[in-house]
Amino acid sequence: MAYELMSGSQAAAVAVQRVGVDLVAAYPITPQTAIVETLANFEGRGELGGEFVSVESEYAALACSYGAAAAGARVFTATASHGLAYMHEMIHWCSGARVPIVMVNVNRTIGAPWSLDPDQGDSLSQRDTGWMQIYCSGAQEVLDTVMQAFLLSEELLLPCMVVFDGFYISHTYEAVDVPDLEKARAFIGPPVFAAQVQPEKPANIHALITGDMQAELVRNRHETMLRAPTVFKEINQRFAETFGRSYGVIDSVIPPGAKKIILAAGATAETVRWTLPELEETGMVQLRMFRPFPREDLCNLFEAHDIEQVVVVDRNCSTGMGGILAQELQAAIYGMGKPPAVKDLILAGGIDLTPDMLIKALTETGSADKVEQKWGVDLR
Amino acid sequence: MEEMFEFRLHGRGGQGIVVAASIFAEAVFLDGYYARAFSLFGAERRGAPVTAFIRAGKNRLMPRSRIYNPDYIVVFDSSLNMDTSMAGLKEGGTLLINSGEDDSGNLVINTGMDANFKIYTVNATGIAWKHKLAVGSFPMVNTVMLGAMGAISGLASLDSLVTSIKKRVTAKLDANISAAAEGYDSVKEVEHLVT
Numbered sequence: 001m002a003y004e005l006m007s008g009s010q011a012a013a014v015a016v017q018r019v020g021v022d023l024v025a026a027y028p029i030t031p032q033t034a035i036v037e038t039l040a041n042f043e044g045r046g047e048l049g050g051e052f053v054s055v056e057s058e059y060a061a062l063a064c065s066y067g068a069a070a071a072g073a074r075v076f077t078a079t080a081s082h083g084l085a086y087m088h089e090m091i092h093w094c095s096g097a098r099v100p101i102v103m104v105n106v107n108r109t110i111g112a113p114w115s116l117d118p119d120q121g122d123s124l125s126q127r128d129t130g131w132m133q134i135y136c137s138g139a140q141e142v143l144d145t146v147m148q149a150f151l152l153s154e155e156l157l158l159p160c161m162v163v164f165d166g167f168y169i170s171h172t173y174e175a176v177d178v179p180d181l182e183k184a185r186a187f188i189g190p191p192v193f194a195a196q197v198q199p200e201k202p203a204n205i206h207a208l209i210t211g212d213m214q215a216e217l218v219r220n221r222h223e224t225m226l227r228a229p230t231v232f233k234e235i236n237q238r239f240a241e242t243f244g245r246s247y248g249v250i251d252s253v254i255p256p257g258a259k260k261i262i263l264a265a266g267a268t269a270e271t272v273r274w275t276l277p278e279l280e281e282t283g284m285v286q287l288r289m290f291r292p293f294p295r296e297d298l299c300n301l302f303e304a305h306d307i308e309q310v311v312v313v314d315r316n317c318s319t320g321m322g323g324i325l326a327q328e329l330q331a332a333i334y335g336m337g338k339p340p341a342v343k344d345l346i347l348a349g350g351i352d353l354t355p356d357m358l359i360k361a362l363t364e365t366g367s368a369d370k371v372e373q374k375w376g377v378d379l380r
Numbered sequence: 381m382e383e384m385f386e387f388r389l390h391g392r393g394g395q396g397i398v399v400a401a402s403i404f405a406e407a408v409f410l411d412g413y414y415a416r417a418f419s420l421f422g423a424e425r426r427g428a429p430v431t432a433f434i435r436a437g438k439n440r441l442m443p444r445s446r447i448y449n450p451d452y453i454v455v456f457d458s459s460l461n462m463d464t465s466m467a468g469l470k471e472g473g474t475l476l477i478n479s480g481e482d483d484s485g486n487l488v489i490n491t492g493m494d495a496n497f498k499i500y501t502v503n504a505t506g507i508a509w510k511h512k513l514a515v516g517s518f519p520m521v522n523t524v525m526l527g528a529m530g531a532i533s534g535l536a537s538l539d540s541l542v543t544s545i546k547k548r549v550t551a552k553l554d555a556n557i558s559a560a561a562e563g564y565d566s567v568k569e570v571e572h573l574v575t
Contacts, residue, residue, distance in 0.1 A: 005406040005415075137444070168444045172418040173402040175409050175440075267444040274443040354445040 002178050008169035011139040011176050012078065012104045012162070013038035015146035017048060018184035022073035022191075025053040025064035030116065031166035032080040032106040039076075050074075058083035062090035062103070069099035070205075072195030074150065077101065080166060081108035081122045088126070091159075095130025095221065097206060100153035100193055101160070102146065103131075107266065107315075108166045109350050117350030118165035120266060121316040124290070124324045130221055132160040132228055133291040135265040138169060139176045144245055145288075147179075147188065148235050154193050155231050156224050163290075165315070165350075168267035179243055187242050225292045232289065249294040254283035254305050261285055261302075261340070262362075264313035265325060268353045272313065275355040279362060283307075287325065295332040302333065307340045311362065317348035322373055347376040384437035385535060386447045390465040391456030394426035394515065396522035399548060400456075401432035404526055406544040407536035408436045416442060426518070429460060436535055452476065452533060456504070456525055473497045476528055476567070478504035478521055502528040502567040511555040511562075523549070523556040527563030538564045 006014065013035045016024065024043075028036040043052035050073075055061045058079050065075045079087060084105050094101055109119035123133060134149065136142045146162050153160040164170065179187075196205060209217075229249045240246035253276060254261070261283045264272045269286035276284055285301065287294070301307070314323025321327060326344040333339040345361050347353055357379045387404075391397035398419040405417035419432040433447045449468045455477040469475065479501035504521035513520040523545060530536035541564070542557050549556050 003409070005402065005409060005417075165444075167418065167420070172416055172444070173405055174416045175414060270441065271443040271445055274441055352446050354448065355443050 002180070003175045004178050005173050006139060006176050007034060007171055007173050008136075008139040008142050008164055009034035009106065009171070010038050011143040012146050012164075013042070014176075014178060015143045016076045016102075017042050018179055018181060019074070019076075019147055019150050019188050020049045020185050021076045022050045023053060023065070023068045023075045024048070024050065024077065025055050025061045025068070025075070026077045027055050027058050027061045027079065027083060029058070029080050029083040031108055031118075031170045032078050032083070032104065034170065035078040035104060035106070058086045059090060062087045062094065062101075065101050065103075066090060066094050066097065066099055069094070069101050070097065070196040071198075072191070072193065074154075074191040075101055076103070078104040078106070080106040081110050084122050084126065085110055088129075091126055091129045091131060094159045096217070097196070098157040098221070099159065099196070100150070100157055100191075102149045102153055103159065103161050104142075104146065105161050105163045106166045106170045107163060107350065115349070116166065118167060118267070119316055119348060119350035120163070120165075121318075121324070121348075123161060123163045124316050125318075126161070127291055127324070130158065130225070131291065132156075132158055132225060132289070134160065134162050134289050135287065136162065136164040136169065137267055137269040137286060139172065139174050140245070141247065142169065143176055143178070144239065144243070144247065147184065148232070148239060150188060151235050152228065152232055154191055156228060157193060158221070158225055158228075163266065165267035177245075183242065187239070228292050229289060229294055229297065247288060248297070249289035250285050250287055250297050250301065252283065252285040252301055254301075255281065257281050258283040259306060259308040260311065261305075261307050261309070262311045262313060262358075263287055263325065263329065265290065266315065268313045268315060268347070271353050271355060272358065275358045278355065278359055282362070290325075290328075293328050293332055298329070298332055299336055302336065302340055303338075306338070309341045309343065311343045311345055313345050313347065313353065315347040315350055315353075317346050322346065343371065344373045345376055346373060349377065351376050351380070384435060384439070384442060385452070385533065386450045387434040387436075387452040387454060387529070387533075388447050388450040389432040389434070389454045389456065390460055391430050391432075391522075392426070392460070393428045393430050394518055395430070395456050396520055397430055397432045397456055400522040400526050401434050403541070403544045403548050404529055404536060405434050405436070406547070407526075407530065407540035408434070410540040410543060411536055413437060413535060414440045414442070420446070429464075452529070454525060454529060456521055469497055471496055474500065474532060476500045476502070476525070476532055478502060478525060480505045499570050500528065500532050500567050501570050502563050504528070504563060507559055507562045507566070511552075511559045513552060513555055513559055523560040524563035527560035527565075528567035531564045531567050
C-alpha cells in the first residue's frame with residue numbers, strides 16, 4: 001500500500017489519472033480549483049494520458065465533455081456551485097444523449113449573497129436531470145468512488161456525478177491509499193461503449209422527436225438507472241477483491257437495540273459516525289447513492305432493525321418545503337408496513353456540524369427527535 | 381472516544397500556515413498517527429488572518445468539523461487579535477506563540493484568560509530572518525513554527541518534519557530545514573504574565 005497525504009480534491013484528480021481518460025475539460029472554481037490544477041499538472045508532466053482542454057466557462061466544459069463522449073472518448077470534468085448551475089442545460093442534455101461522463105461537484109452554497117460553505121443544494125437541486133449522484137465522506141472514498149463511477153457510467157450509459165463537501169473534504173489533507181497505476185488501469189480497462197458520432201459517417205443525431213418517442217426514451221433511462229444499485233454493488237465486489245475496500249449504496253452502523261437512526265450524506269456522515277458512541281441506542285446510515293434513490297436498501301434496513309425514527313442531517317433546504325434528503329426519504333418509505341418517523345436537522349448554508357451540536361440536537365428539550373424540523377443554526 | 385489531539389493555527393495570508401498544517405500532518409502520520417490538516421478559506425490575500433486546523437490520533441475515524449476547543453493553539457503572528465486566537469483553548473492546553481524579537485522569557489502576553497494553560501515561545505521571526513527566509517519584507521516563519529510544534533507536542537520528530545518539508549517545500553530547502561531544527565531546539569516554556 002502506498003499512503004500519501006493529499007486533499008479530497010487531489011484524491012479526485014489522482015483517481016482520474018489512475019483511470020486514464022481521453023479528455024478533461026474543466027473550468028476552475030472555488031472550492032474545486034485544486035482538481036483542475038492537479039489534472040493540469042499531470043498533463044504538464046505528460047502523466048495524464050489524455051488531453052486537457054482549457055475552456056472558457058463551465059457551460060463549455062460540459063459541452064466539450066459531451067462532444068468528446070459522443071465520439072467515444074472517456075471524459076472527466078469537475079465543478080462546484082455556480083459552475084454547476086451554469087451547466088444546467090447541458091446537464092440535462094448529457095443524460096438525454098446517454099453519454100457516459102464522470103463529473104465531480106464540490107459542494108458550495110449558491111448565492112446571492114456570495115458564500116463558500118458547503119451547502120449541498122447545488123448538486124441536490126440537479127436531482128431531476130437524469131444523472132446518477134454519489135456522495136462521499138472523505139478523501140479515500142472520493143478516490144475510490146471516482147474510479148468506480150467510470151465503470152458505472154459506462155455500463156449504464158448514464159452520466160454520474162461524484163459529490164463531496166467543499167473545505168471539509170476538498171481542502172482536508174489526509175492519508176490516502178493510492179492504487180498502483182498499472183493495477184488501476186487493469187481494473188478499469190479501456191472504454192467499451194460505442195461512439196455515437198463518427199467523422200467518416202456523418203449523421204444528424206438527437207433531432208426533433210414526438211412526445212411519444214420521448215416517453216419511451218425517458219422510461220428506458222429511468223429503468224436503466226434503477227439498475228445502478230445492483231451494478232454498483234457488483235463493481236464494489238470486484239473493487240474489494242483487487243484493492244481491499246468497498247462501499248455500499250448506503251453504509252450503516254446499527255448498535256444492538258438501536259431504534260433511532262441518523263441519516264447523513266457527505267462529510268457530516270463521518271462526524272455522525274464519530275459521535276455515535278456518545279449517543280444512546282442510536283445508529284447511523286450514510287446515504288452514498290442519492291440518484292437513483294436507494295429506496296429498497298433503506299426500507300430493508302429499517303425493517304430488519306425495526307427502526308422507529310430517522311433523524312436526517314440535511315445540509316441544504318428546499319425553500320418552502322425543507323431538507324431535500326428528508327423529503328426524499330419520506331417519499332421512499334411511504335407504503336412501508338411500519339415506516340419510521342422522519343425528523344429533519346437542517347444545516348442550510350453549509351454550516352459546520354460538530355459532535356457537540358449533534359449531541360445537543362438529539363438530547364435537549366425540543367430536540368431534533370421531537371420536532372419535525374430543527375435548524376442547525378439555532379444550536380450554534 | 382479515542383484520544384485525539386487538536387491544533388488550531390492562527391496566522392496571516394502569506395505566512396504559509398496552510399502548507400505548515402499539511403507538513404505537520406504528514407510528519408505526524410509518518411510517526412504513526414492518523415492526521416488531518418485543513419484550513420478555513422475566505423479572503424485569500426497577503427496579511428489577512430488565516431486559520432488552519434490539525435487533528436491527530438490513533439483512530440482513522442475523526443469528526444469532520446472545525447476545531448473550537450483545541451489542545452494546542454499556535455500563533456504565527458503576535459500582532460493578531462489574541463482574544464480571537466485564544467478562544468476555546470482546552471483547560472490544561474498549550475499556547476505556542478511566535479514571540480518575535482522579544483524572546484526574553486519575560487514576554488507579556490495578554491491572552492485575556494487566566495485559566496490553566498502552558499505558554500511556549502519561539503523567536504520564529506528572528507530565526508526566519510537569520511536564515512534569509514522572507515518574501516520581500518515578509519518573514520516566512522512557518523518552518524520554524526513547525527519545528528517548535530513538533531518539539532512541544534511530541535507528535536512529530538524532527539526527522540519526520542524534515543522528510544515532510546523535503547516533499548512539500550521547493551524554495552530554499554536547506555535554509556528551511558535549518559530553520560525547523562532551530563525552532564525545534566529553541567522553543568521554550570515561559571511564565572504566564574497576564575496584563
